[in-house]
Amino acid sequence: MQLIGHELVPYEKLYFCANTDEIDAKLQNMFYFNSEMIKAAQEKGAKFSVACENISECIIANAAGANLLVMSRREFTPKAANLAQFYLFDAKVACIIGDESELSEIAEYQADVAIFDNAIVWNRSKKETNGTF
Structure with missing residues (x-):
């Protein structure tokens, strides 16, 4: 399992984006599943991770080039992990x-990645999300 945000493991921070203007090609962007956000990240050539609420979103986000599929609802994690393994997703399933x-x-849920909350930079979006999923 990959760890993002643990003090003993080097990592790249994730920058939460609430709108397309916040997507930065120099950063690892993260946002809720949204077609416009995905298109903007693709157009800017940005690395991105997508918070998914269902399996359909996982399938689309992976196909669109997401690095991580961040499961906003943990009960979907085992099913997403099985699909990712079966279909050889490029994206990793994360919680x-x-x-x-x-x-x-998280290991029991078969997630590929554990993201410690401190690895996420909420920036301007914190007001809108309260820093949580």
Whole structure:
């Protein structure tokens, strides 16, 4: 399992974007599934991760070039992980966690990546999201 945001493991921060203007080709962008956001990231040549709420969003985000499929609802994680393995997704299935105590749960869900909450830069969007999924 890959860890993003653990103090002992080097990582690249994820920058949460609330609109297309916040997408930056120099950063690892993250946003909720949205066709316009995906198109903007593609046009800018930006790396991006997509928070998905269902399996259809996972399939589309992977095909569109997402690096990570961030499961906003953990109950979909095992199904997304199985699909990713079966169809050989390029994207990895990820879950956001608060601390190390949640690693075993995420491992049981078969997530490829655990993202510690501190690895996400909420920026201007924090007001809109309250910094959570």
